[in-house]
Amino acid sequence: MRKLHFSRRDLLKASAAMAAGTFATRAVAAEAITPALAEAAKKEGKVAFYTAMDLPVAEKFGKAFEAKFPGISVRVERSGSERVFQRVGQEMTSGIHAVDLVNSADAAHFIVWKRNDWLAPYLPEEVARLYPAQYYDPDGFSVTTRVWLSSLGYNTNLVKPEDAPKSFADLLDPKWMGKMVKGHPAYSGTIMTATFQIVRELGWPYLEKLAKQKVMQVQSSTDPPKKLALGERGVMADGNDYNLIQLKEAGQPVEVIYPTEGTPLVTGPTGVFKSAPNPNAARLFQNWLHTLEAQQLLVDFARQHSVHPQVKEKPGVRKLSDIKLWKDDPAGVEKASEEIKTRYAQIFRV
Amino acid sequence: MTIALPAAAAPPKHKLDLSWPILILFAAVLCVLIILPMSWLLYYSLVDRTGAFTLANFKTLVTDPVFIDPLVTTLILAVSSSIICCLAAAPMGWLVARTDMPLRRTVRALVTASFVTPPFLGAIAWELLAAPNSGLLNKTFRAVTGAPQDEHLFNIYSLGGLIFVISCYTFPYVFVLVANALDRIPGDLEDASAILGGRTWTTARRVTVPLAMPALVAGALVAFLQAMTLFGSPAILAIPAGFHTMTTKIWSLFNYPPKPELAAAASIPLLILTVLLLRAEHFILGRRGYSVVGGKQGNPRLIKLEGLKWAALAFVFIVLMCPVFLPYGALLNATFSHVATSFVWFDNFTLHNIYFVFYELSATKLAVKNTFLLGAASATIGTVIALVIAYLTSRRAIAGYRALGFLATAPVAIPGIVLGVGLFLSYARPPLVLYGTLWILLIAFITIALPAAYQQLQSAFRSVHTDIEDASRILGATRLRTLWRITAPLLRTSVIATWCFIFVGVIRELSAAIMLFTSETKVISVLIFDLNESGDLGAISVLGLIMLVITFAVVIAVNRIPGFGETRLRNA
Numbered sequence: 019m020r021k022l023h024f025s026r027r028d029l030l031k032a033s034a035a036m037a038a039g040t041f042a043t044r045a046v047a048a049e050a051i052t053p054a055l056a057e058a059a060k061k062e063g064k065v066a067f068y069t070a071m072d073l074p075v076a077e078k079f080g081k082a083f084e085a086k087f088p089g090i091s092v093r094v095e096r097s098g099s100e101r102v103f104q105r106v107g108q109e110m111t112s113g114i115h116a117v118d119l120v121n122s123a124d125a126a127h128f129i130v131w132k133r134n135d136w137l138a139p140y141l142p143e144e145v146a147r148l149y150p151a152q153y154y155d156p157d158g159f160s161v162t163t164r165v166w167l168s169s170l171g172y173n174t175n176l177v178k179p180e181d182a183p184k185s186f187a188d189l190l191d192p193k194w195m196g197k198m199v200k201g202h203p204a205y206s207g208t209i210m211t212a213t214f215q216i217v218r219e220l221g222w223p224y225l226e227k228l229a230k231q232k233v234m235q236v237q238s239s240t241d242p243p244k245k246l247a248l249g250e251r252g253v254m255a256d257g258n259d260y261n262l263i264q265l266k267e268a269g270q271p272v273e274v275i276y277p278t279e280g281t282p283l284v285t286g287p288t289g290v291f292k293s294a295p296n297p298n299a300a301r302l303f304q305n306w307l308h309t310l311e312a313q314q315l316l317v318d319f320a321r322q323h324s325v326h327p328q329v330k331e332k333p334g335v336r337k338l339s340d341i342k343l344w345k346d347d348p349a350g351v352e353k354a355s356e357e358i359k360t361r362y363a364q365i366f367r368v
Numbered sequence: 369m370t371i372a373l374p375a376a377a378a379p380p381k382h383k384l385d386l387s388w389p390i391l392i393l394f395a396a397v398l399c400v401l402i403i404l405p406m407s408w409l410l411y412y413s414l415v416d417r418t419g420a421f422t423l424a425n426f427k428t429l430v431t432d433p434v435f436i437d438p439l440v441t442t443l444i445l446a447v448s449s450s451i452i453c454c455l456a457a458a459p460m461g462w463l464v465a466r467t468d469m470p471l472r473r474t475v476r477a478l479v480t481a482s483f484v485t486p487p488f489l490g491a492i493a494w495e496l497l498a499a500p501n502s503g504l505l506n507k508t509f510r511a512v513t514g515a516p517q518d519e520h521l522f523n524i525y526s527l528g529g530l531i532f533v534i535s536c537y538t539f540p541y542v543f544v545l546v547a548n549a550l551d552r553i554p555g556d557l558e559d560a561s562a563i564l565g566g567r568t569w570t571t572a573r574r575v576t577v578p579l580a581m582p583a584l585v586a587g588a589l590v591a592f593l594q595a596m597t598l599f600g601s602p603a604i605l606a607i608p609a610g611f612h613t614m615t616t617k618i619w620s621l622f623n624y625p626p627k628p629e630l631a632a633a634a635s636i637p638l639l640i641l642t643v644l645l646l647r648a649e650h651f652i653l654g655r656r657g658y659s660v661v662g663g664k665q666g667n668p669r670l671i672k673l674e675g676l677k678w679a680a681l682a683f684v685f686i687v688l689m690c691p692v693f694l695p696y697g698a699l700l701n702a703t704f705s706h707v708a709t710s711f712v713w714f715d716n717f718t719l720h721n722i723y724f725v726f727y728e729l730s731a732t733k734l735a736v737k738n739t740f741l742l743g744a745a746s747a748t749i750g751t752v753i754a755l756v757i758a759y760l761t762s763r764r765a766i767a768g769y770r771a772l773g774f775l776a777t778a779p780v781a782i783p784g785i786v787l788g789v790g791l792f793l794s795y796a797r798p799p800l801v802l803y804g805t806l807w808i809l810l811i812a813f814i815t816i817a818l819p820a821a822y823q824q825l826q827s828a829f830r831s832v833h834t835d836i837e838d839a840s841r842i843l844g845a846t847r848l849r850t851l852w853r854i855t856a857p858l859l860r861t862s863v864i865a866t867w868c869f870i871f872v873g874v875i876r877e878l879s880a881a882i883m884l885f886t887s888e889t890k891v892i893s894v895l896i897f898d899l900n901e902s903g904d905l906g907a908i909s910v911l912g913l914i915m916l917v918i919t920f921a922v923v924i925a926v927n928r929i930p931g932f933g934e935t936r937l938r939n940a
Contacts, residue, residue, distance in 0.1 A: 066887065068887065077728040078728075092730060093734065095731070096902065104623060104626070105887065108886075109886055112796045112803050114803070114804035116886060116888050176501075197518075205623075232610070235607055235609075236903065237901040237902070240902045240903060241902055244904075244905075245903065247707055248708065249709070359624075367437075368610050
């Protein structure tokens with residue numbers, strides 16, 4: 019195995035270069051799904067997929083993979099990204115090698131894992147051929163699997179459309195006191211990413227005021243949409259937009275709001291672990307997960323955005339180009355995450 | 369038949385030969401279970417990141433409001449739950465043990481049902497019932513009274529709600545202690561009072577209640593300890609409401625970046641409080657032991673309630689609504705519902721949740737397998753260890769039996785989450801890395817179950833009078849043969865009951881498991897907790913009902929749990 023050590027500055031330089039589209043050399047060869055790989059994966063017979071996606075979404079990917087490659091069972095290990103990060107760290111430092119590949123909602127985790135030399139370089143052929151360069155690591159340590167937003171939302175039975183908040187600032191109106199729900203940045207990568215961007219754009223005073231609104235504190239970013247659907251709270255102060263879209267399409271009384279100040283953008287990369295107990299199955303799954311087939315499932319069923327250029331959009335999800343987006347910044351999140359967790363706990367008291 | 373008197377002379381020598389190895393072996397096992405994790409806990413609480421000695425962790429603990437608030441909350445919680453448990457359980461215990469209220473056996477069975485219901489499952493079920501806006505009870509309240517949307521009858525996400533839910537699953541401890549004490553008070557004492565002219569109520573007030581008082585006080589202490597060390601219910605109900613208890617605070621210290629030193633320090637107050645309260649309990653129960661000695665076990669006299677008996681029964685059933693009927697109903701409703709808190713009817717009935725758990729949820733199989741494996745292994749090994757130690761101590765078979773008995777009882781003073789932290793600190797590091805295997809969970813579960821199992825089997829041994837064993841020995845049987853042919857058959861029921869008791873305890877354990885699981889060693893309780901954090905209530909209901917079915921199958925298989933009163937099922 020090659021050892022790669024990047025300083026944070028190198029990484030920033032590299033990502034800046036990539037974003038500019040001037041960086042084209044790749045350190046690893048792209049690999050296709052070969053019969054030999056599929057055969058070796060089948061011999062292993064299983065793969066452990068740690069992820070933070072909503073559980074039914076993750077299991078859907080698992081079942082689709084099992085149908086495509088019979089004989090390999092996918093075990094989904096779902097938890098919040100920050101919890102997955104803690105779990106992987108605790109397992110790795112204790113010498114437990116249980117994880118094959120991880121899909122996180124906090125892209126900063128891959129900076130840390132790459133620095134720790136825990137990831138295996140593996141670049142799927144379709145990714146190298148079709149994906150825009152800013153969506154995968156040039157050395158193949160991770161690929162952006164999905165893109166979604168942390169939005170606001172409301173329950174249409176409890177809140178009239180004309181009364182619904184339009185912006186983050188609206189949430190500070192006393193009329194929402196005790197009527198909101200939000201996720202936790204020490205559990206969820208989506209909320210961590212969103213909190214980082216909110217602090218960057220609106221500052222801590224916004225969160226300090228929000229904390230005075232008696233917000234119901236749940237953990238996962240998948241939970242606020244579900245609490246809205248139950249009718250437990252009327253307004254969601256953060257959480258996944260894709261869960262809301264899924265629920266709305268299932269006939270639940272919920273609606274998404276993209277706040278006027280801007281909406282936090284979240285990217286969820288996936289990477290294969292070097293010490294994967296099922297290295298071939300892990301690579302096969304990583305490869306398949308970024309094929310057109312799986313990415314179309316991401317759009318059609320999971321109601322998220324794909325960076326695969328051939329994926330066909332399905333009406334019902336607003337185009338990213340039509341939404342005022344805030345920029346994601348994994349390197350910034352990596353530096354700020356500990357402070358965010360500490361300050362958040364002080365402000366919200368949990 | 370051979371009559372071989374000399375055989376009786378042989379054992380003493382034999383006994384001496386084996387006593388030291390047995391003592392050392394079992395003492396070593398108990399040290400691994402208890403002393404090692406507690407030593408690491410103490411060590412970590414007294415060092416900083418670099419391993420240098422410091423008192424800074426404790427200083428943080430007593431000065432930082434982030435720790436003081438949870439400690440105060442925990443004390444309020446424990447005191448209130450304890451009082452509520454006594455107010456509900458003491459009259460119930462008396463009604464069941466001492467009056468002619470109808471359906472007394474059914475009531476006992478239902479209390480057992482609330483006893484074996486995992487408290488975290490009860491907490492989730494109460495979310496379904498009494499969440500302020502979506503809760504089924506609040507919805508019903510609004511539908512009936514026409515109250516506006518933002519009014520509610522109950523708010524489970526509050527300190528009061530948490531106290532209520534914890535009391536629901538803690539009151540059986542008090543009930544059992546009180547009912548058993550009242551069962552044992554001989555009727556003669558009450559007869560004496562009656563003969564001396566005391567009327568029914570005077571006798572109850574002057575004789576029965578004072579005799580049951582120590583049991584009630586002990587029950588209050590046990591309830592206090594349970595409420596203080598519970599993890600699942602506060603994690604589910606307190607955090608959405610925006611506050612921590614000590615157990616959830618300790619657990620949150622393991623979030624990245626983990627602070628094991630602070631977690632260890634925060635565990636110490638729980639440990640000290642538990643030890644102090646158990647000493648108090650021992651003191652009180654010790655006195656109770658004298659109070660009923662001397663009376664022959666005449667049947668207790670049942671007080672005739674006359675017209676009040678239906679009122680009494682109504683009171684009991686209203687109490688039992690809270691831990692059993694309402695939560696089970698809510699779980700059943702959510703199982704067949706698209707949205708967990710809408711009432712199921714023919715038009716919105718779904719089997720989707722059941723399909724999801726059995727065919728899509730890839731964690732189900734492993735979690736059920738791990739739970740069964742750990743339950744069976746902990747129950748078997750725990751019963752054997754408890755059986756041997758109970759035999760050695762009750763027959764005083766070896767020197768140092770007192771030390772063994774003490775060690776076997778000691779884990780009762782270690783709250784589950786504290787044990788979890790201690791075991792993690794001990795076994796996630798070389799030389800013995802057990803973290804990540806089922807072994808570390810096995811150690812935790814056996815340790816947690818040992819005190820209750822030991823006490824249960826020890827009282828079983830005491831109830832088999834040595835006369836019978838002596839008769840066998842005199843007739844020429846060896847010690848082992850006597851054990852096998854005489855003692856074992858007499859103890860069979862107790863042994864099976866102990867096994868089931870540990871098995872059920874393992875199924876409902878969460879507080880130690882949450883510290884010790886890894887992705888491959890997940891158990892059902894942890895899986896349910898995970899699902900709660902992502903809001904997958906439908907799947908939780910299905911898994912919860914599976915858990916309850918398994919539990920009741922085991923309980924019903926043995927019909928009941930004898931010796932219920934001497935035992936203490938630990939927190940989840």
